[in-house]
Amino acid sequence: MDGHSGEKLLYLTDEQLRKGIEAMFFAYRGFTSDPDRILEKYGYGRAHHRALHFVNRSPGTTVNNLLGILGVTKQSLNRVLRTLVEDGLVDSRVGQRDKRERHLHLTPSGVSLERKLADAQQARVRAAYRDAGPEAVAGFRKVLEAMMDAENQKYFHSLKE
């Protein structure tokens, strides 16, 4: 292989890069808007959504693992998690093997709200995928993955599918 690993060189102008950056900004707003509307009715915020999502994705995950995935402090996560436990959406069980750990699970109501939020968000993503077509979807995923920090790429790959 040569120095360019056989890849085409990309000559990206400032404007092309700016448009990509702006696309991320506007798209992320759309991406969060549907769940946000639902959460508002429950008195929750995006932080609650993220917690519900990742607890659902990794049932039995520990607080520490969740902290890594979410990239926030334990105080911040704890505030959110506490309300979810109090409201009966999340179950926090003391670990069997290691009793210092808490293993998190969604309760039936937690599953129900998570499902509602996921449906709303998935509807938009599905529509965008349909409009853009399968090749575009593959490219979308490829670029997003390359945009993550190495640590988050690891978390990303550790998730199902």
Next chain:
Amino acid sequence: MDGHSGEKLLYLTDEQLRKGIEAMFFAYRGFTSDPDRILEKYGYGRAHHRALHFVNRSPGTTVNNLLGILGVTKQSLNRVLRTLVEDGLVDSRVGQRDKRERHLHLTPSGVSLERKLADAQQARVRAAYRDAGPEAVAGFRKVLEAMMDAENQKYFHSLKE
């Protein structure tokens, strides 16, 4: 054309959609992390970055137009804009034709900080684009655009290039 507009039907599983959603989440974190580090040194936040970015992109834009693009309240924007004007990064000029309007421009120091932030963010995007390749980039942009709200798509298209 038939009912499917000649497009391939996509059978997207729950897991495929979830992975796309998670990719957006992790990628957006990477996307904002480099500018965030710079902003911290200046005592600014993401809101300041957004204001600098869009004032730079549309020099002379009015506060009202910026409100639409950013999707926040005027009180929220005003707080950010005021500090930028006070710190000499943004110039707010009373309109010639309509003196109620304020036209916003970056000062030389504003241009300088915006450039620094853009360089950091663009470096990551450029690297991701290079890793993913040109076809992936096209798909990335296509999906992001389809994910935006209609109103934001209009703003997006109104921007240069």
Next chain:
DNA sequence: GATTTTACGTCAGCCTTGTTGACTTTCCAA
């Protein structure tokens, strides 16, 4: 067995950035 480290929770306080509501000033346009 004693000590250190880890996991988790909690209290207190701070910051940014979003919100609503009320009010004023300016000034264009009908």
Next chain:
DNA sequence: TTGGAAAGTCAACAAGGCTGACGTAAAATC
């Protein structure tokens, strides 16, 4: 000339980040 739009300001509040300090229990290590 007057109504309403554009802009700005003040006040108050909330979500959700943050740091720092402290406590407890359990595991790991010396």
